[in-house]
Every structure is written in structure tokens, then in C-alpha cells.
Amino acid sequence: MEKNKLLEEFHSLVQVDDHDGHYAEDIKDGDYFGMPLKSIVEAEKRLRSSGHRGIAYFSMEYGLATSCYNKLSSQFPLNPVNKLPENAVFSNFRVADYFFALHQDNIIDLPIYSGGLGILAGDTVKTMADYKLPVAAIGILWSSGYFRQKFWFKYGQAPEKMRWDPYTYPGLVPLKNKIKISLKSEDVYLKLWKYYAYNHKHDYVVPLVLLDSNIERNSQPAKELTDQLYRSDNVFLKLLQRVVLGFGGVSALNELGYHIDTYHLNEGHAVFAFVAKARGLSSDEVDKLKNNFVYTCHTPVEAGHDKFSFDDLGKVLKKEDTEIIEKFGKEHSGLANLTLLSMNISSAINAVSHNHQKVMHIQFPQYKNRIQYITNGVHHCTWMSQKFQELFEKFPATFPDFKNNPMILSQAPELKNNPDFRAQLWEAHQSNKGDFCKFLEKWSLKKDLFTICWARRIAAYKRPSLILHDINRLVRIAEETGPLQIILAGKAHPNDNLGFTYINEVLDKVDKLNVDYEKLKIIVLENYDISLARMLTSSVDVWLNNPLPPFEASGTSGMKAILNAVLQMSTVDGWVAEATDRKMGAFFGYKNSEGSVGDEFDLHMDDDSEELYQALERMAGLYYKTNRKGKVDISSRWIDMMIECVCTAAQFNTYRMLDQYKHLVWKIA
Ligand SMILES: *Cc1c(COP(=O)(O)O)cnc(C)c1O
Numbered sequence: 001m002e003k004n005k006l007l008e009e010f011h012s013l014v015q016v017d018d019h020d021g022h023y024a025e026d027i028k029d030g031d032y033f034g035m036p037l038k039s040i041v042e043a044e045k046r047l048r049s050s051g052h053r054g055i056a057y058f059s060m061e062y063g064l065a066t067s068c069y070n071k072l073s074s075q076f077p078l079n080p081v082n083k084l085p086e087n088a089v090f091s092n093f094r095v096a097d098y099f100f101a102l103h104q105d106n107i108i109d110l111p112i113y114s115g116g117l118g119i120l121a122g123d124t125v126k127t128m129a130d131y132k133l134p135v136a137a138i139g140i141l142w143s144s145g146y147f148r149q150k151f152w153f154k155y156g157q158a159p160e161k162m163r164w165d166p167y168t169y170p171g172l173v174p175l176k177n178k179i180k181i182s183l184k185s186e187d188v189y190l191k192l193w194k195y196y197a198y199n200h201k202h203d204y205v206v207p208l209v210l211l212d213s214n215i216e217r218n219s220q221p222a223k224e225l226t227d228q229l230y231r232s233d234n235v236f237l238k239l240l241q242r243v244v245l246g247f248g249g250v251s252a253l254n255e256l257g258y259h260i261d262t263y264h265l266n267e268g269h270a271v272f273a274f275v276a277k278a279r280g281l282s283s284d285e286v287d288k289l290k291n292n293f294v295y296t297c298h299t300p301v302e303a304g305h306d307k308f309s310f311d312d313l314g315k316v317l318k319k320e321d322t323e324i325i326e327k328f329g330k331e332h333s334g335l336a337n338l339t340l341l342s343m344n345i346s347s348a349i350n351a352v353s354h355n356h357q358k359v360m361h362i363q364f365p366q367y368k369n370r371i372q373y374i375t376n377g378v379h380h381c382t383w384m385s386q387k388f389q390e391l392f393e394k395f396p397a398t399f400p401d402f403k404n405n406p407m408i409l410s411q412a413p414e415l416k417n418n419p420d421f422r423a424q425l426w427e428a429h430q431s432n433k434g435d436f437c438k439f440l441e442k443w444s445l446k447k448d449l450f451t452i453c454w455a456r457r458i459a460a461y462k463r464p465s466l467i468l469h470d471i472n473r474l475v476r477i478a479e480e481t482g483p484l485q486i487i488l489a490g491k492a493h494p495n496d497n498l499g500f501t502y503i504n505e506v507l508d509k510v511d512k513l514n515v516d517y518e519k520l521k522i523i524v525l526e527n528y529d530i531s532l533a534r535m536l537t538s539s540v541d542v543w544l545n546n547p548l549p550p551f552e553a554s555g556t557s558g559m560k561a562i563l564n565a566v567l568q569m570s571t572v573d574g575w576v577a578e579a580t581d582r583k584m585g586a587f588f589g590y591k592n593s594e595g596s597v598g599d600e601f602d603l604h605m606d607d608d609s610e611e612l613y614q615a616l617e618r619m620a621g622l623y624y625k626t627n628r629k630g631k632v633d634i635s636s637r638w639i640d641m642m643i644e645c646v647c648t649a650a651q652f653n654t655y656r657m658l659d660q661y662k663h664l665v666w667k668i669a
Pocket residue numbers: 114115116117119455456457528529530533534554555556557558560
């Protein structure tokens with residue numbers, strides 16, 4: 001009886017389109033795709049009441065990692081188009097690449113992200129749910145996702161269109177609600193979808209409202225606005241994707257009746273939300289509206305700051321809308337600059353690491369006093385492997401309640417002299433590494449060989465090919481210090497022609513490699529995604545991060561690795577600059593001089609690869625002193641460093657991050 005009441009309440013709050021035809025089996029009896037329906041009802045009710053400060057979080061992308069604790073599942077068999085496809089491998093064991101591919105019998109990630117920014121948004125939203133905050137997240141349902149990466153030897157990467165079916169993706173539902181945004185010469189209609197990010201206890205959610213222009217009544221060009229994330233080959237598409245997020249987001253919040261006080265712009269992509277809210281207000285009212293907007297900037301790289309000409313804006317937006325943009329977002333050159341606009345209309349601005357704050361102070365001196373920093377983090381319940389959760393559970397006196405309080409990981413050094421903990425820590429790591437070797441079984445990876453990984457979005461400043469810069473040197477290290485297993489992965493944006501060249505270079509170097517495979521294995525994985533990231537960050541011995549300082553705003557993959565006691569080899573940039581006093585591995589490389597940003601295309605490859613190789617020799621040397629063909633020296637400094645990684649994870653997580661947002665940005669108790 002009570003369950004029926006709950007379902008009724010749910011239906012009064014959430015108008016699922018064609019519930020009876022499509023979703024009646026998955027939403028019933030207090031259940032929402034296998035998760036508690038009650039949590040949704042509670043969160044939806046709170047968002048509509050006015051007794052609290054509601055937050056709307058706007059982001060172009062979300063990486064939600066459903067395959068983890070957040071497991072929504074359907075009664076129906078998984079639609080094959082929503083299953084992970086087979087991925088190729090490109091290695092210096094070309095015969096294996098030819099005969100075998102990688103299979104994972106799993107659901108695809110909700111394909112609405114491209115990389116780190118989306119993962120950060122997803123981790124933030126999940127932590128908001130852990131904190132039971134009244135938040136609605138706004139995003140876009142990308143009907144063709146980002147893109148699928150195919151390796152194409154001699155040409156690098158061939159971006160393929162991605163196909164998936166939102167109607168059968170577990171946990172995602174279309175709503176009856178439709179909204180409209182008005183442009184200069186046409187109206188664009190948007191369908192709304194909902195997905196729920198559950199917290200790790202499953203007793204609260206953050207609803208994610210997704211906007212979709214792919215509906216019958218729209219013109220063909222309008223239908224394609226929400227087709228593919230970050231289209232940049234056409235300026236109007238690029239502009240209108242941002243307009244859909246900003247205008248559409250505000251209309252969607254009104255349509256759903258959510259009570260919102262704070263609009264959080266995760267990147268300037270979403271700033272048209274302000275334009276929508278400012279429409280028709282007096283100048284005084286517009287000034288007051290700024291108190292409701294806050295802005296997080298995520299990039300020091302020039303291409304990350306969107307600019308449009310007023311000519312182009314005038315062609316698609318109504319006059320009153322361009323006037324607001326002109327008033328708050330016009331830069332010296334005469335262009336509309338979305339970063340400036342975002343800063344001018346927000347009451348709080350933040351960079352995402354201390355280093356990034358310094359860069360922003362140089363780039364935007366007139367805003368110096370207003371730009372704070374809050375270093376990014378990762379959601380520990382998402383990124384800590386099962387084996388490590390089990391390990392920490394075995395030592396409750398040191399790690400009480402770590403699932404609700406990752407800050408407690410700072411007590412890890414208590415166990416530094418506990419041989420039992422040291423042995424179990426090593427074992428947990430070896431067990432993850434064993435699973436990874438099994439995954440790549442046809443490439444005969446060995447779990448007692450030194451393994452290092454570089455995996456992230458491919459962009460010039462991240463220097464994906466640094467470790468391959470001097471192949472002969474690399475071969476010598478493998479022959480003299482001990483065998484090396486090197487894993488590489490990452491996608492380049494389809495219009496980043498420079499990014500493409502790195503994939504070419506890497507594939508070409510791997511193909512030409514003339515070395516005993518037992519000594520040096522280089523394995524390049526296709527289609528880096530969340531499930532690969534989870535596997536890699538928890539199973540290799542060393543996580544390599546070598547961006548050119550100061551262009552990595554924060555970086556987060558190293559934070560995922562330290563949660564799993566994976567050591568770090570890194571240049572000093574982003575979050576790492578705040579952790580260089582931690583003995584977690586090796587820090588190396590070029591440092592930009594204080595007070596200047598430098599040239600993002602002067603990559604310092606020669607000097608920095610030399611420093612990387614020296615660090616690699618030291619790290620591999622220590623590894624083989626610690627692990628001699630499976631005989632492990634539990635007292636080794638290597639294990640001290642693993643413990644230091646865990647301890648450092650107490651700081652670089654989204655719980656610490658959200659505490660700071662509550663205090664410095666949203667100003668809630
Ligand atoms: C964490 C993650 C990223 C971001 O990694 P960075 O180190 O911040 O560059 C990108 N893609 C995926 C799939 C990730 O999981």
C-alpha cells in the first residue's frame with residue numbers, strides 16, 4: 001500500500017513520458033531501475049520547497065560512471081547498442097593486435113562527456129548527493145555522444161560517430177515536459193530527460209535534467225544542436241550548443257518548478273543562463289541578479305576561453321539578449337568573451353588549483369581580488385577499487401567510516417610500521433594488477449613487472465608522447481634497469497589537428513620499435529573511458545602525468561591513482577604543485593617562472609624527457625629492489641610511498657572540495 005503511494009507521489013513529481021508502455025516494469029514497487037524510489041521522491045520534493053537554498057549546477061558534460069556503485073539496472077536485457085563495443089589494441093606485439101580485441105561485457109558510460117571536465121562534474125554531483133544538498137544538475141543529452149575512437153595506422157585516429165539508445169539506457173527517462181527557447185528567427189523546442197545520480201548510501205539523489213533538441217517539430221539544423229558534444233567546426237553550432245545549455249537550462253528549471261537561488265556555472269559554456277534570467281529586468285535588478293551566479297573556470301589554455309563576434313551573435317540571438325552580452329562580456333578586441341562575461345556576472349569566481357589561480361591572476365589582473373581557488377577532487381567511493389575498500393575496512397581503528405569521511409585517510413601513516421598492513425596493501429595492489437593483466441592476457445602482461453601508465457585527453461600541452469621522445473634511451477633503461485610495461489590511452493578532439501599528430505607519432509614509434517617484447521612492452525588502448533580509467537588508475541604501479549606547466553588547471557587522474565596507492569611520476573603543475581612535499585614518487589621537469597605564463601606550444605620536450613628518463617630509472621630501480629620476481633621486500637621505501645599516496649588522498653577528494661564550495665562559493669552552512 002505504502003509502495004503504491006510512493007509511486008503515485010513519484011508520478012505527481014516526475015512526468016515520465018510513456019511510463020505505461022516503456023517503463024512500468026522498471027519503475028514500480030518502490031523501485032527505480034533497481035534503486036530506491038523513495039530517495040527520488042525526497043529529493044524532488046525538497047527542490048520544490050522554498051525552505052532551503054536550492055542550487056542549479058550547469059555543465060556541458062557529465063561523466064557519471066554508472067558502472068560503479070551507482071548501478072541502475074533494467075528488467076530488460078541490455079540493448080546491444082548500449083553495450084561497450086570491442087576495442088582494438090596497438091602494441092609492439094603486432095600479431096596479438098591483429099588477432100585479438102578487448103571485450104568488456106558491460107554497459108557504456110552515459111555518453112555525455114568528453115574528459116576531465118565531465119568527470120569532475122559527475123564526481124561533484126555525486127558528492128552533492130552524499131551531502132544531501134538540494135541540487136538540480138543541468139546538462140545536455142548528446143544523441144551521438146562525443147565520438148568513438150578508431151585507431152587507423154598511418155593516420156592516427158579516425159573519429160567515428162557513436163550510436164546509442166537513450167530510451168533503453170537504464171535509469172534514463174524521457175519526460176512529458178517540453179520547453180521552448182526563442183532565437184532571433186526561430187523557436188527551438190527541447191525535450192527534457194531525467195537521470196538520477198544516487199549517493200553512495202542510495203538514500204538521496206541529485207536529479208540530472210538533460211536537454212534534447214532532437215525532436216520532430218524542430219528544423220533539421222535545430223535537431224542537430226544536441227547531436228555531438230563540442231562541435232567546433234561550425235561557429236553557429238558551437239554558439240548554439242551554449243545557448244541551448246543556458247537558455248534551455250533556465251526554462252527547464254522553471255518548467256519543473258524547482259526553487260533555485262544559486263546558479264553554478266561549471267565553465268563559461270553555461271553563461272547564457274544569466275542572459276536568460278536577466279531578460280526584461282531593470283538595470284538595478286540585473287545587478288542584484290549577479291548575487292545568484294557563481295562561476296568556476298577550468299582552463300588556462302587559450303582555446304578554452306570561448307569567443308564570438310557580435311556579428312555572429314546578432315545573427316542568432318534577439319537584440320535584447322546581445323545587449324546584455326555586450327554590456328558584460330565585450331573584450332578590448334570587440335569580441336564577446338564568455339570567460340569575461342562569466343566573471344562579470346558572478347558573485348564568486350574560482351580557479352581549480354592554487355597554480356591555476358596564479359595563472360588567472362596573470363591573465364585577468366583586473367579580477368585579481370575576486371578570483372579564489374578551490375582545488376579539484378575525485379569522488380572516493382567511485383574511484384577507490386573494491387579491493388582497497390575491503391582493505392581499509394579491515395583496519396577500522398585507523399579508517400573509521402572512511403566511506404563517509406575520506407579525510408580520515410590522512411591517518412594512514414599510523415600503519416606505516418604495521419607489517420601486516422604493509423603486506424596487505426601490496427597484496428591488494430597486486431590483486432588489481434593481476435585483474436588488469438588478465439584483461440590484457442593476449443598481450444602477456446606480467447604482474448611482477450614494472451608498469452607505468454599515461455592516460456588522459458590528448459592535447460599538446462599534456463605531452464602524450466614525452467615518454468617515447470627518445471626511444472633508444474627508453475630501450476636502454478628497459479635493458480639495464482629491468483623490463484618496462486608502458487600503457488597509453490586517450491582521445492584527441494576531432495578538430496584538434498595537432499592532437500591527432502601525437503596519436504600518429506605514438507603509433508608510428510610503437511610500430512617501428514625494435515626490442516625484445518619481454519623487455520619493453522608498449523600498449524596503446526583505444527577509446528579511453530571511465531571503465532578503463534577505473535581499471536588503469538587502480539592497477540598500474542606508477543601514474544605518469546607530464547603536462548607543460550602552468551597549463552594543467554588541475555588534473556584529476558593522479559588523484560584517482562593515489563586512492564589506490566598508485567605512485568606518481570609528475571611534472572609540477574595543477575594539483576600536484578600542492579603535493580610536492582609528499583613522498584609519493586618522483587616530481588620532475590620544467591617550471592614556468594613566477595609571474596609569467598609562457599608559451600603553450602614551446603613544449604620543452606628534450607629537457608623534460610631527459611628528466612623523465614632519470615626519474616624512470618630511479619623508480620624502476622627501486623621497484624625491482626622491492627619486487628624481485630615475486631619475492632617482495634615489505635619493508636621497502638616503495639611501500640612507504642604507497643602509504644603516503646593514501647594519506648594524500650585525504651586532501652584531494654570531492655568531500656574536501658565541496659566543504660570549500662559550501663563555505664567560499666555557495667555560502668551555505
Ligand atoms: C579522470 C579522467 C579524465 C581526466 O584526467 P586528467 O588527469 O584530469 O587529464 C579524462 N577521461 C577519463 C575517462 C577520466 O576518467
